[in-house]
Amino acid sequence: MTRDTTHGLRPAPRRTKARAAPQPGEVGRVEAVLARLAEADPDPKAGFDDTDPFRLLVTVLLSAQSTGPTVARIADALFARVTDPAAMLKLGEAQITEIIRPVGLGPSKARNIVKLSAALIETYGGAVPRSAAEMRKLPGIGRKSAEVTANFAFHEPVIAVDTHVFRVSNRIPLAQGATVDAVAYGLAQAVPERFKDGAHIWLFRHGRDTCTARKPACTRCPVSDLCTWPGGKET
DSSP: OOOOOBTBOOOOOOOOOOOOOOOHHHHHHHHHHHHHHHHHHHHHTTTTTTTTHHHHHHHHTTTTTTOHHHHHHHHHHHHHTTHHHHHHEEEEHHHHHHHHHHGGGGHHHHHHHHHHHHHHHHHHHSSSSSSSHHHTSSOOOOOHHHHHHHHHHOOOOOOOOOEEEEEHHHHTSSSOOOOHHHHHHHHHSSSOOHHHHHHHHHHHHHHHSSSOOOOOOGGOEEEEEEEEOGGGGGO
């Protein structure tokens, strides 16, 4: 069995109109779904607590349009050569590009890694800022990358919305919306505070392993009785 990777991490847009706050019944379903996923996976971040924030931020940047195992392998190779933003700058864009080529979009990602390393040194003294809002000011770091890093590295109670979380949230539904921002807003309103730290990884894993895009495994889904998706009733 392959080792679990999340956005390549190994264990050890346009503004949209805000959606109205979820109704009481919707909030109840969200709480029930998260409670059940939490019961099945009570320590979703086991092994991630000692992850270096800089490595985590770069790894999540690398994960765009690439698979977790590939990203994890390339991150290992890159961080065998560097330990901090200064070392990354010294390594240089050309060598970074060569190392990360297998993850795809190598030249663009290498360019952003160099730029964000410089920005961390110039603006934050070489340290990764602790909030997603500050991270989003860094070159190449979008909302998902910032929120995954802030949540994993600093336990900021933000719920990053990737492809899996977006699908699960709209399908069950937990928070519906046509855009990532709309779903993120809905989840922020509906998810109880006690579940926010683990919500992203629970929903990510549920979407990756069970509530998949083409053939969701509804017959073994732990929250099927809480789901209103019509397709699940025919499985």
